[in-house]
Structure formats: C-alpha cells, structure tokens
Amino acid sequence: MEMEMIRMQTTIPNSNINPENLIQSIFDIVNGYRKCKVLYAAAELNISKFIPPNGKIHVSQLANQMNVNQDKLYRLMRSLTNVGVFKEVDGESPDTNVDMVESSGVFSHSQLSMIIKDDSIRDVIRMLGGSSQMNAWNSIVDTVKTGKLDLQSSIGYQSYWDLLENEPTEREIFDRSMTTFTKKMGGPILSHCDFSHFDTIVDCGGGEGWLIEEILKKNNIIKNGINFDLDAVIKTKKTNTCQDSRFKDVAGSFFESVPEADLYIFKNVLHNWNESSIVEILQTVSKSIKPNGKIYILDILPERNLKNEKTSLAVWHDMHMMMICDGKERDGCDYEKICIQTDFKVEKVNTISKTFGFSIGQIILSKVSNL
Known part of the structure; x- marks a missing residue:
C-alpha cells in the first residue's frame, strides 16, 4: 500500500524515465545498511567455515553445527544469497518435518562466500560492519x-x-x-x-x-x-x-x-x-x-x-x-x-x-x- 502511494505521488518533470525504477533505486540505497549487517553477521558467525568447500549442507544441519536458531539462520542465509554470498541449491532435507515453503534449504558456497573464509577478510567485515x-x-x-x-x-x-x-x-x-x-x-x-x-x-x-x-x-x-x-x-x-x-x-x-x-x-x-x-x-x-x-x-x-x-x-x-x-x-x-x-x-x-x-x-x- 505504501509503495502504491509513493508511485501515485511521484512525478518526474520532463523525463522519460520510469518513476518506479527511480523509486526502486532509492530503496536499494536505503537498504544498504541491511546488506552490510547481514554480511557482518555471516562474518561474525563464521558461517563459511561450516559449509564444505565443494559441497553443500542443509540449513537444519548447519544450524545444529553452529548451535543457532534454524528458522532465523535460514532467513539470514536467504538474504545473503540475495547479494551473492552463498547459493541455495537443489537438495533434500534430512528432516522430513522441515517445511521450507518450496525451498530446498540447502546451501553451498559462492565465490563471495569463499572469500570471507579468509580470517583477514572476516576481520575487515567485522570492523566495518560492527x-x-x-x-x-x-x-x-x-x-x-x-x-x-x-x-x-x-x-x-x-x-x-x-x-x-x-x-x-x-x-x-x-x-x-x-x-x-x-x-x-x-x-x-x-x-x-x-x-x-x-x-x-x-x-x-x-x-x-x-x-x-x-x-x-x-x-x-x-x-x-x-x-x-x-x-x-x-x-x-x-x-x-x-x-x-x-x-x-x-x-x-x-x-x-x-x-x-x-x-x-x-x-x-x-x-x-x-x-x-x-x-x-x-x-x-x-x-x-x-x-x-x-x-x-x-x-x-x-x-x-x-x-x-x-x-x-x-x-x-x-x-x-x-x-x-x-x-x-x-x-x-x-x-x-x-x-x-x-x-x-x-x-x-x-x-x-x-x-x-x-x-x-x-x-x-x-x-x-x-x-
């Protein structure tokens, strides 16, 4: 509803640019701190070290190994894949009672997540995002x-x-x-x-x-x-x-x-x-x-x-x-x-x-x- 009101009220004089695209750009900028903080969380929790370098792992196993809340971890992992850190891949849940709403809940490394396996890079993220x-x-x-x-x-x-x-x-x-x-x-x-x-x-x-x-x-x-x-x-x-x-x-x-x-x-x-x-x-x-x-x-x-x-x-x-x-x-x-x-x-x-x-x-x- 709020987005619809913004669309209705936004006009760009003398411009052929779609106002909706500009609004999206503004929201992407505002969202920057959230992207920073999820990356910070990945570094602070050291998630990369729990995922096999050339393999994959289900979020239930990952949560168990990390001793964290599974639902919250899944949502964090999903947001990280949105910015290219980790990938959600095809796979089956080891727990038939786990419902991921049409999601595999299985994650592997991406090129970016491999970089933050490096402790020196993790420290920089922890410093800047802390x-x-x-x-x-x-x-x-x-x-x-x-x-x-x-x-x-x-x-x-x-x-x-x-x-x-x-x-x-x-x-x-x-x-x-x-x-x-x-x-x-x-x-x-x-x-x-x-x-x-x-x-x-x-x-x-x-x-x-x-x-x-x-x-x-x-x-x-x-x-x-x-x-x-x-x-x-x-x-x-x-x-x-x-x-x-x-x-x-x-x-x-x-x-x-x-x-x-x-x-x-x-x-x-x-x-x-x-x-x-x-x-x-x-x-x-x-x-x-x-x-x-x-x-x-x-x-x-x-x-x-x-x-x-x-x-x-x-x-x-x-x-x-x-x-x-x-x-x-x-x-x-x-x-x-x-x-x-x-x-x-x-x-x-x-x-x-x-x-x-x-x-x-x-x-x-x-x-x-x-x-």
Whole structure:
C-alpha cells in the first residue's frame, strides 16, 4: 500500500524515465545498511567455515553445527544469497518435518562466500560492519550542520581511538584489519617506493609491524627498521616473529615524540586526523628527522573532477574518515596547504597503484631547508 502511494505521488518533470525504477533505486540505497549487517553477521558467525568447500549442507544441519536458531539462520542465509554470498541449491532435507515453503534449504558456497573464509577478510567485515563504526555514522546530520564530529553521542567515547583503548576486542580486530590492508597494498609499495637511501626508517602507526619487516627483507642496506605505535598496540602484538636484528618495536605517540630517523612512513595514518592534528604530528617529526630526511605519506589519493562518478570508492573512504575520526582523504594540493604551517614542503606526488577501486599515492615531504 505504501509503495502504491509513493508511485501515485511521484512525478518526474520532463523525463522519460520510469518513476518506479527511480523509486526502486532509492530503496536499494536505503537498504544498504541491511546488506552490510547481514554480511557482518555471516562474518561474525563464521558461517563459511561450516559449509564444505565443494559441497553443500542443509540449513537444519548447519544450524545444529553452529548451535543457532534454524528458522532465523535460514532467513539470514536467504538474504545473503540475495547479494551473492552463498547459493541455495537443489537438495533434500534430512528432516522430513522441515517445511521450507518450496525451498530446498540447502546451501553451498559462492565465490563471495569463499572469500570471507579468509580470517583477514572476516576481520575487515567485522570492523566495518560492527556497532562502533556503524554507530559513528548516526551523527552525520549534526556533523554536516555544525562541522564538528560528536562521537560521544554516537559511540560513547570522545574519539574512536579512546574506544579502541578501552575495548580490547575492538582493538585486536582493528589491528588485524590494518595489517590486511597493508598486505594488500604492500606489493605496489615495495615495488614503487625507494627505501634504499635511508639508514633508519620509522613506520609511524605501523601496527603489527608487517610493512617494516617486508621493507627490511628487501633492503639489506637499511641499518634500522622501527615499528612505532601506541603502547597498547605494541603490547598486544600477536605476530612479533621478526628475527631480523635490525627490527625493533617502539611504543609512543607521534603527538609527543618519534625516534630519530631519516625516513618516516605514514601509511593509512594521516587520513585519520584533521588538519590541525597533522600540523602537530609534522612538527613532532621535524624535531627528530635527520638532515636530508623524508616523509612518505602512503594513502588513498582522492581523484578530482569526479563529477557524478558512481564507481570510485575513494569518496566513500573519505566520508568514512569524516564520520569515524574527523579525518579526510587528501591529495598533494591538500598537503601543500597543510605544509605552509610547518617547515615541510611537498616534494613529489606519485600514483603507485590502483586497487580496490581507488588510487594509492605516495606523497613525499622534505624539510624546506633540504630542497
């Protein structure tokens, strides 16, 4: 009835487009959060591991193995097949009393469900679809009105970083997710970025330390590789297996001090902060950077002139940064404006890869006196 009223009231002036198709498009957009949450449920429940890789299973058996409610699980599985995660296939129920209303209730893997068998991908889904990051978006209207992000009202903490500090499980999922992103970006970074001219490299906000380990493996000339992150991150590292004597974990805050080095890497870090915070971070680095030192900012490069672009994911990452941490995806021009308030200058901007629907860039900063 509601849909019929909408159809009757909708007119598109000077358009040959069927209004019903436009209405459907609007409802598809509104339905987006539901699709996100069913995928989150699949990841959180780890449904993929209970389905044979090349086989199939009836929902009654699946529910029994997972120790969940069969009816609710079936409806979840049905919704997941609607977005291409799992497939409902022909088969018979092992329980003749089960009525699936002309449905087999038998499920197998799809290409998408096989992907989320990977624990690293599951962690990313659990992070992005979990309550903390989803709830942060609840303040979007007030953020647009005031220009200020009020996370206290949406997630119960002053900042997302405060949440991670107080929620150990969230912290672990976040750190593992960041390692996943690093590994996906790692190949192009290691291939296109020159690390051979530096004695000491600090990966600021390096998390579990994967990137600095890989850099050391490929560059024997480097004397020291420092994985620098908050004390809470360093203490909870699960993958501290590096046997390279040049590798070291150092705990601290880049708002206070950083180890002395001639290269500082900020990969997927500075987009988490607003301009005044980035100025503060660069000022901290300026006190410790060696003569002729560099900063490599490795991050998403927003593409300008994307009017009406519907395929770029960069705009969504930018919005997410805005709602999670008052951050922003920035290009070389943005950093030139920021650097005016520091003693750094943008030396060069490189596009090193295009992956996941956006460009990954390397923005190189040098101290003004070094240029």
